[in-house]
Amino acid sequence: MRLSLSRRVRGWFKALIHSRRFSQSWMGKNLSMIQLMELDACTHCGMCTSHCSVAIAFEGIPNINILPSEKLASIKALASGRPLEEREIKDLQEGVTLCTNCYRCTVVCPVGIDLQSFWIKVRELLLQRGIPELSVLSPLSFYRGLMKDETAQGDYEKPLTQAREAIASQCDLLRNKDKILPVTSADRRLQNGLNLSAQAKTFSACFGCQTCTTVCPVVGNYEHPQETLGLLPHQIMQAAGLGLRDLAFGSSMLWDCLTCYQCQEQCPQGVWVTDVLYELKNLAVKYVKEKAL
Amino acid sequence: MKFALFLGCQIPIRLKQYETSSRAILERLGVGLVDIEEFNCCGYPLRNIEFKAFLLSSARNLALAEKKKLDVMTLCQCCYGSLKKASVLLKENASLRKEVNAILEREGLPYEGEVEVKHLLYVLHQEVGVEAIKKNISKTFKGLKIAAHYGCHALRPSQVVRFDDPVAPSIFDQLVEATGAESISWPMRLECCGAPLWGINDELSMDLTLKKLNNGKESGAEYLCVACPYCHLQFDAVQKKIIVQRGMNHPLPSILYPQLLGLSLGMDGEVLGLKMNQIPCSGIEKLLIEPAGMPTG
Numbered sequence: 327m328r329l330s331l332s333r334r335v336r337g338w339f340k341a342l343i344h345s346r347r348f349s350q351s352w353m354g355k356n357l358s359m360i361q362l363m364e365l366d367a368c369t370h371c372g373m374c375t376s377h378c379s380v381a382i383a384f385e386g387i388p389n390i391n392i393l394p395s396e397k398l399a400s401i402k403a404l405a406s407g408r409p410l411e412e413r414e415i416k417d418l419q420e421g422v423t424l425c426t427n428c429y430r431c432t433v434v435c436p437v438g439i440d441l442q443s444f445w446i447k448v449r450e451l452l453l454q455r456g457i458p459e460l461s462v463l464s465p466l467s468f469y470r471g472l473m474k475d476e477t478a479q480g481d482y483e484k485p486l487t488q489a490r491e492a493i494a495s496q497c498d499l500l501r502n503k504d505k506i507l508p509v510t511s512a513d514r515r516l517q518n519g520l521n522l523s524a525q526a527k528t529f530s531a532c533f534g535c536q537t538c539t540t541v542c543p544v545v546g547n548y549e550h551p552q553e554t555l556g557l558l559p560h561q562i563m564q565a566a567g568l569g570l571r572d573l574a575f576g577s578s579m580l581w582d583c584l585t586c587y588q589c590q591e592q593c594p595q596g597v598w599v600t601d602v603l604y605e606l607k608n609l610a611v612k613y614v615k616e617k618a619l
Numbered sequence: 620m621k622f623a624l625f626l627g628c629q630i631p632i633r634l635k636q637y638e639t640s641s642r643a644i645l646e647r648l649g650v651g652l653v654d655i656e657e658f659n660c661c662g663y664p665l666r667n668i669e670f671k672a673f674l675l676s677s678a679r680n681l682a683l684a685e686k687k688k689l690d691v692m693t694l695c696q697c698c699y700g701s702l703k704k705a706s707v708l709l710k711e712n713a714s715l716r717k718e719v720n721a722i723l724e725r726e727g728l729p730y731e732g733e734v735e736v737k738h739l740l741y742v743l744h745q746e747v748g749v750e751a752i753k754k755n756i757s758k759t760f761k762g763l764k765i766a767a768h769y770g771c772h773a774l775r776p777s778q779v780v781r782f783d784d785p786v787a788p789s790i791f792d793q794l795v796e797a798t799g800a801e802s803i804s805w806p807m808r809l810e811c812c813g814a815p816l817w818g819i820n821d822e823l824s825m826d827l828t829l830k831k832l833n834n835g836k837e838s839g840a841e842y843l844c845v846a847c848p849y850c851h852l853q854f855d856a857v858q859k860k861i862i863v864q865r866g867m868n869h870p871l872p873s874i875l876y877p878q879l880l881g882l883s884l885g886m887d888g889e890v891l892g893l894k895m896n897q898i899p900c901s902g903i904e905k906l907l908i909e910p911a912g913m914p915t916g
Contacts (some may be wrong), residue, residue: 380665386675
């Protein structure tokens, strides 16, 4: 089946390769010959999407590029040399990043396209283009880390640095430390936003005993933790209480949290510290995304 | 005793030996497994990004198991933590359940909140039982010192997971000792393996992993024993990178619990995929003895 389809595809492929617009396109220069052929082998049957591990996430994050079959269609458009708007590139970049690298799409593809390798290749290409992608700051990057020897050191670090910088650039208070705060600065939107799982509201019970910070293995890893991490866990709880969004979102602590739940387990006030940090991350991703529009 | 086996995204592609060894020991111990092909990601890696995407992912899996009237058994502690968190949320919070079901019902998968989520270690300890395991053992380890690594998302948040005593857990130690090995006490046994930051902040991740490895070695351990793909990959594939980058002297190899137990049940190292672990751990087989006076097989 694979062979006969390849034969069918050869004609289209030849035409594609010979079109000047394609060979000059950015994607055309960056994909291997076999991958270019594979692009045209896709019959859009939807098998990959029906087996995709994260397809259901589309219901929470409405980006059609999360679905493998649609992702491939976008890549096809990109490879054909049609100039894509920044918005489209961003969506595709998010789509290829929101992937657990489980290889199920590759396994089930009836025409034998190695879809997973496609996502990895296109992800790396897009991430180097300078548009920050916040979802790299999640355990989805675990596999990227395992495969880091296949990426040049600078290229490997770039998307991670870029994502952190994109957050920091929206957090004025962290950069401008002498800024005087009005007494009524509480950002109610931040406090009201911490209600996704109801537990996150517990931040208001924090009385600043610092137990969370004392037991945190990340804090314990540094001699001067604030220099590296910004606000420490108990301070983030208080920043949430005061509605100081910039300080909460922009602290490295938020993104360097292991989610090991030591803090939450030991909080004498019943603050669901780790869950508050999770929700703050969700709010920060949303905030930075909206700001960038 | 029958469960829907939840493998997650890592095991089938990156840690096949965890699946094969688990299936082998569970079959021997009479635990039935049902595979549900439609299972998707547990939602764990999405939790940093979007709460609803996480909750929906977990909820869909729970609904699939509920439809087959099965409880879920996970081999991964991060899957365990996520599915457990979602199951508790959906049980306690009617409005969240309604919101999630509005989407799941389109697929004919409403979730009523009836599924229990259990981890492999919990099933072995609470449902099979240590005594029943001991009855099946044909070879025991002698003079083997194991550092049991519990894993964060199995233990905490204890209010949600209810796996074991979060401060002084013992079920993993008991399971290790059922094989005749000594489960050592080590100060950092309840700390994180470092995997959640691998790929996000590698230097910090390596710092934490290295501390734990050193602590295990200083406490006399010859092997780490784990029951989570993330922990194992961190202590195996990532430890290999740490050895190169941080100039570590000698490694502390990691063995998956079903591999350890499998050897003790008389299974072949090949079947258990010992050679698939990146840091060699085949040496452990030399420490097996057949106890005198005990029936073998």
